[in-house]
Amino acid sequence: MTSDGRPERGDGPGRVSRPGRRSGHTEPYTLASLVEVAARAFNERGYDATSMEDLSRAAGITKSSFYHHVSGKEALLRAALDRALDGLFGVLAEPGAVSGEPVDRLRHIVRRQVEVLVTELPYVTLLLRLRGNTETERWALARRREFDQTIAGLVAAVRDDVDPVVAARLLSGTVNSLIEWYRPGRMPTADLVEAVDRQVFEGLLR
Amino acid sequence: MTSDGRPERGDGPGRVSRPGRRSGHTEPYTLASLVEVAARAFNERGYDATSMEDLSRAAGITKSSFYHHVSGKEALLRAALDRALDGLFGVLAEPGAVSGEPVDRLRHIVRRQVEVLVTELPYVTLLLRLRGNTETERWALARRREFDQTIAGLVAAVRDDVDPVVAARLLSGTVNSLIEWYRPGRMPTADLVEAVDRQVFEGLLR
DNA sequence: GTCTATACCCGGATAGAC
């Protein structure tokens, strides 16, 4: 996953000029890098509470310069949500998610979903906090519901003695809740995957 | 819980004059009723995206009149958060939560917490979505962390083979996630309590 | 207690020089 190679900087304020490679042309700001800055800021203070001034300062340029690279605030949101949804739907398309026993497919998705939440944390966090105020947000929420319905279908195939819709929502709630506290580097992703797997499938009692 | 008797209206826009009771004095808007209106609106569109104009219109009066009853937007938020926290901490003070085997205490808290989430849904929802932008928000988040730590302590007493902090967070995530989809009246609270209990303690696999 | 009118500020976005 993480198909396209992206900068992977922390978040430094200064501009980013390419190493050496030819002279005369600097390539300071890619859209992707600005989206990354924006996504982090949106998550920290909330989308509405984050001003374009905040974003431009975080990127190290003025508001006007920032607008030279980005068409507007909502475009940044859309790009971030796109990335999150691509990651999630990518999981559903994986071999382990499309064939096999329902239990195994569900397990595969849950484990891989955790990994995507970790690698795409800022983008998925944004997705999971949407309220649906604008057309862009509603579009993203609709796609997210699609994803959730796939999960619900699998849960229904695994257990028929509980309300599959409710069970699926609690399952998603458990997995998705990690965006509220997990921060990269605090614990190995593998350990996190294991913890979620056990909690979801075995519960708290042995 | 739900100690104080509150109006319990749906949300009607018109003013609320008291039944008969004396003549000459109407008591249109209590703080509590306005907080309820505000909490619902905050949850629908987000705190920052909700204007005082929105709130006053939802209450059926103009913005200026609204200010006659409320000191400001943040005061509304604070009142709502207060109510949510009172509900949650009330659970921790119940007999079933303070004595007995750790497992039983934990189970009691989880089940009662679900009930509080349902009865105080708009207020708790607000609490669980805070970003910590203002002093009020940071105060509420601090109290919420207190609550979570109590849970973590109990989880640690129940299982020592998993990271109790992680397990407690996943547990809270599962329980709290219901604010994202549960709406009063859709299913009996008792069924919801049962579903959460089973998912949390037994997991998806029988 | 409710209204109209308004002060004041801040946010998104644009103009146009360099």
Add this chain to the structure above:
DNA sequence: GTCTATCCGGGTATAGAC
């Protein structure tokens, strides 16, 4: 590509008449 300056709408909050 970056800047300073500015427009303009909308937000919180207040003044003051009724």
